[in-house]
Amino acid sequence: MAHDTPTITATLRDRTGTRFSKRLRESGRLPAVIYGHKTDPVSVSVDAKEVITHLQHGSHVFTVDVEGSKSETCLVKDLQFGYLGDNIIHMDLARVNLDEEVHVNVHLNFSGTPEEGKATGAIVSHPLSELEIICKVSAIPEEIKVDTSEHIGLIMTVGDMQLPEGMRTEVNPGTPILMISFVAADEPEGEEVDVAEVAGTEPEVLTKAKEEGAEGES
Numbered sequence: 001m002a003h004d005t006p007t008i009t010a011t012l013r014d015r016t017g018t019r020f021s022k023r024l025r026e027s028g029r030l031p032a033v034i035y036g037h038k039t040d041p042v043s044v045s046v047d048a049k050e051v052i053t054h055l056q057h058g059s060h061v062f063t064v065d066v067e068g069s070k071s072e073t074c075l076v077k078d079l080q081f082g083y084l085g086d087n088i089i090h091m092d093l094a095r096v097n098l099d100e101e102v103h104v105n106v107h108l109n110f111s112g113t114p115e116e117g118k119a120t121g122a123i124v125s126h127p128l129s130e131l132e133i134i135c136k137v138s139a140i141p142e143e144i145k146v147d148t149s150e151h152i153g154l155i156m157t158v159g160d161m162q163l164p165e166g167m168r169t170e171v172n173p174g175t176p177i178l179m180i181s182f183v184a185a186d187e188p189e190g191e192e193v194d195v196a197e198v199a200g201t202e203p204e205v206l207t208k209a210k211e212e213g214a215e216g217e218s
Contacts, residue, residue: 005059006054006062006063007062007064008046008047008051008062009046009047009065010032010034010045010046010064010065010066010067011044011067012043012066012067012068013031013044013045016031016043021089025048029046030047030048030088030090031043032044032046032091032092032093034066034072034094035092035093035094035095036094036096037096039095044064044067046064048088051091052088057142058143059076059142060076060104060106060140061074061075061076061137062076062093073095073096073098074096075093075094075096075102076093077093078091078092079092080092096137097137098136099138100136101135101137102134102135102136102137102140103134104135105130105131105132106141106144107142107143107144108126108131108143108144110146111145111146111147112148112149113148113149114148114149114150114153114156114180116180117148117180121182121183121184122180124180125178125179125180125181126177127175127177127178127179128158128175128177131144131158131171131177132170133163133167134167134168135168139167141167144161144163144164146161148178154180155178156177157174158174158177159173159174160177
């Protein structure tokens with residue numbers, strides 16, 4: 001299901017650079033750049049809290065009301081994070097038309113557990129949390145639901161997925177999206193070890209070598 005396109009208001013930036021961007025962030029604004037469609041880039045700022053809330057709900061496209069200009073439909077093309085990776089410090093927005101196709105990463109929402117994953121000691125992991133898909137801007141979903149309850153086998157790949165109509169991907173179909181592994185059972189406590197069994201025939205080999213050495217000395 002495609003996500004509704006939220007509208008955000010953008011204010012033009014007359015200054016750029018690290019110092020001014022930092023001041024904007026401290027005032028609750030997020031620096032951004034709008035570019036594409038053979039039009040000059042525009043430096044703007046948007047309300048950080050509002051935008052982050054939309055992003056957390058799976059929004060990829062915004063209707064941007066630029067101060068003193070017309071509204072533009074924009075795709076979130078890139079997000080830059082601080083050095084700790086826990087806060088967004090800049091956003092790139094690409095102008096798009098609702099009917100054009102774009103490449104976009106969409107979150108995978110897994111549900112259900114394969115039979116093999118219910119066994120004792122089984123660990124289910126998801127190596128891929130999002131998938132790059134190709135679809136029209138107007139059809140970009142908030143997430144892609146993946147039901148794994150009917151899957152048979154220890155590995156589920158991109159090729160095993162059923163993408164919604166109108167969507168496709170160029171990701172290798174053999175790429176795992178689910179893997180099942182098993183924890184080895186612990187060895188019984190207090191089990192005695194047979195020293196002779198572990199040693200094997202090594203004492204005989206050593207004795208033979210010693211005897212050969214003795215013959216050489218005589």
